[in-house]
Amino acid sequence: MDPITTAIVAALAADLSKSVIQASYKALKSALEKKTGSSSDLLDSIDQLEKSPNREDRQSTVGVEVGIAKVNDDPNLVKLAEDLLNQIKDQPSGEQIINKIMNAGNAYATGDGATAMGNLNIKNNSGSIGGTNIKK
Numbered sequence: 001m002d003p004i005t006t007a008i009v010a011a012l013a014a015d016l017s018k019s020v021i022q023a024s025y026k027a028l029k030s031a032l033e034k035k036t037g038s039s040s041d042l043l044d045s046i047d048q049l050e051k052s053p054n055r056e057d058r059q060s061t062v063g064v065e066v067g068i069a070k071v072n073d074d075p076n077l078v079k080l081a082e083d084l085l086n087q088i089k090d091q092p093s094g095e096q097i098i099n100k101i102m103n104a105g106n107a108y109a110t111g112d113g114a115t116a117m118g119n120l121n122i123k124n125n126s127g128s129i130g131g132t133n134i135k136k
Contacts, residue, residue: 002072004028005063006101007081007088008046012053013097014088021091024084031080035071042069056104 011025029046036042042065049058071077088094
């Protein structure tokens, strides 16, 4: 998972009532809003995730929208995400939360020539497909 998606998902899994995490989360979300606009699909997906932070489909949607918006290309946004992750790591069980998210097995890719990294399981009506360098 990319650093921005990881930071958002981890912050929502952590205790946002802690002021330091809440402040870092708000700073990242505000910067994303400034970059993409308040009515962007990315901000909408984050708002939806905030309502149900444990839903993996919503977590994946945020990751897809992060990729589409290309916000990981902005070093300032990546720095805000890394700062948030560091704040979470400093909390009790913060590192465990981040590791759980990083090892969740979600993989997604957008655009031509995109590469998905992570644990990827593909299922269809005929059964499972697995391996590396799978192309269709």
